[in-house]
Amino acid sequence: MLLLLALLFPAVSATSLAVEVIIECNTCVLFAEKCYNVTYLFDIEAPFRNRVVIHNMGIIRASNFLFFSFEPSIEDAEYYKVGFVDLDNPGQVGVIGAGQKFNFNFGTFDIDQSNGYVYLGGSDGIYALDTRANKLMHYSSFGDTITNIFFKNKLYFTRYNDRGIVVKRGDYFKTIFEYIPVKNFVVTKYDFIVFLSKYGLYVGKADKLQLVSNNAFYRGITIDLEDNVYAWWVDGIYKVIIENNIVDSRVEKVAHLSGIGAMTFDNKNNILITSDRALYQMTETHYNCTIR
Numbered sequence: 307m308l309l310l311l312a313l314l315f316p317a318v319s320a321t322s323l324a325v326e327v328i329i330e331c332n333t334c335v336l337f338a339e340k341c342y343n344v345t346y347l348f349d350i351e352a353p354f355r356n357r358v359v360i361h362n363m364g365i366i367r368a369s370n371f372l373f374f375s376f377e378p379s380i381e382d383a384e385y386y387k388v389g390f391v392d393l394d395n396p397g398q399v400g401v402i403g404a405g406q407k408f409n410f411n412f413g414t415f416d417i418d419q420s421n422g423y424v425y426l427g428g429s430d431g432i433y434a435l436d437t438r439a440n441k442l443m444h445y446s447s448f449g450d451t452i453t454n455i456f457f458k459n460k461l462y463f464t465r466y467n468d469r470g471i472v473v474k475r476g477d478y479f480k481t482i483f484e485y486i487p488v489k490n491f492v493v494t495k496y497d498f499i500v501f502l503s504k505y506g507l508y509v510g511k512a513d514k515l516q517l518v519s520n521n522a523f524y525r526g527i528t529i530d531l532e533d534n535v536y537a538w539w540v541d542g543i544y545k546v547i548i549e550n551n552i553v554d555s556r557v558e559k560v561a562h563l564s565g566i567g568a569m570t571f572d573n574k575n576n577i578l579i580t581s582d583r584a585l586y587q588m589t590e591t592h593y594n595c596t597i598r
Contacts, residue, residue: 330593330594331343331591331593331594331595333345334591334593334594334595335561335562335563335588335595336561336562336595337543337560337561337577337588338545338560338561339560340590341590341591341592341593341594341595342561342577342588342589342590342591342595343588343589343590343591343593344586344587344588345586345587345588345589346584346585346586347393347396347578347585347586347587348396348584348585349583349584349585350374350389350391350399350580350583350584350585351391351399351583352374352376352378352387352389352399352401352583353378353379353382353387353401354376354377354378354379354583355377355378355379355380356380358376358567358582358583359376359377359567360374360375360376360567360568360580360583361374361375361376361377361386361413361414361526361567361568362374362375362414362415362490362526362528362568362570363568363569363570363578363580364415364416364417364570365393365417365570365571365572365573365578366417366419366422366424366437367419367573368419368422369392369422369437370392370393370394370572370573371390371391371392371393371437372390372391372392372393372570372578372585373388373389373390373415373417373424374388374389374390374391374568374580375387375388375389375412375413375414375415376388376389383409384409384410384411384412385411385413386411386412386413386428387401387402387403387410387411387412388401388402388412388413388415388424388426389401389402390402393572402424402426402435402442403442409429410426410428410429410430410433411428411429411430412426412427412428412433413427413428413453414426414427414428414452414453414454414455415427415455416455416456416457417457418457422436422437422438423435423436423437424437425445425455425457425461426455427452427453427454427455427463428451428452429451430444430448430449430450430451431444431445431446431447431448431449431450431452432444432445432446432447432450432452432455432461432463433445446461446474447463447465450465450466451465451466451467452464452465452466453465453466453489453490454488454489454490454491456491456492456493458493458494458495459475460473460474460475461473461474461475462474462491462493462499464488464490464491468487469481469483469484469485469486469487469488470482470483470484470485470486470488471483471488471491471499471501482499482510483499483501483510483515486503486505486508486515487503487504488501488502488503489501489502489503489504489522490502490526490527491527492527492528492529492535494529494533494535494548495533496511496533497511497512498510498511498548498552499511500527500535500537500546500548501527502522502524502527502537503522504522505517505520505522506518506519506520506521506522507519507521507522507524507527507537507546507557509546509548509552509555510552511552514552515552516552516553516555518546518555518556518557519537519544519557521539523539524537524538524539524544525537525538525539525540525566525567526538526568526569527546528569528570528571530571530575531571531575532575535548536560536569537557538563538566538569540564540565541559541562541564542559542560542561542562542563542564542566543559543560543561543563543566543569544557544558544559544560545557545558545559545560563579565581565582566579566580566581567579567580567581567582568580572587576588576589576590577589
């Protein structure tokens with residue numbers, strides 16, 4: 307090839323030429339103007355209902371275990387559960403609290419990566435799973451129904467039929483945005499809070515709040531290893547662009563993908579998504595995207 311180029315263009319030095327070979331990829335999608343290859347990993351095993359519903363996912367990065375909340379079979383006494391699977395050995399699976407006589411109804415969770423704790427919320431407050439000691443213990447808010455949990459140096463959570471987000475650090479509790487109902491939320495390293503309400507999607511910090519989308523039906527919100535926040539809906543994935551001047555914050559659609567159940571990011575910041583019980587990985591590639 308180089309010889310052919312030299313014959314065709316003898317007056318041009320070899321170092322000034324760049325040849326781009328475009329290879330099409332029919333398993334790729336465009337994500338934030340970059341091409342990502344979508345690879346099927348495996349089916350997640352759990353006692354699902356006939357219609358599989360996985361609400362959210364998260365990874366303990368030290369062990370590469372994926373945790374996920376799901377709706378179990380209709381005859382189950384619990385209406386929500388949290389399961390786990392080893393991403394390196396998908397045959398190693400389980401459900402938190404399985405075999406115990408208590409009904410935990412764990413529908414939400416988040417992970418303290420430094421200490422290896424999974425905080426779980428359900429119909430009887432907040433529990434903590436010490437994954438290093440394999441020990442489940444009651445942590446806080448006994449008797450409350452916890453609807454969402456997020457951990458970022460301290461614990462944030464919401465309660466059923468309540469407004470605002472409760473911030474807990476030790477014995478200290480404070481409620482922020484106490485005038486607005488919150489469905490789910492994430493917190494960035496710069497303390498911006500992105501949350502979904504029945505009024506739409508908001509970005510907030512301290513006493514400032516900005517509505518960035520009127521769509522109140524996003525299926526979930528997640529945050530990657532680089533502190534970027536994403537939401538997903540029936541038609542694809544949206545990035546929440548957070549500006550220091552909060553009124554300039556906005557959402558931008560970054561991928562046309564339908565049927566996403568849950569979404570998170572692995573240890574290399576690759577995207578993990580579910581569709582029904584199937585788990586897929588999206589990795590950046592140099593192929594030419596043929597699917598838009």
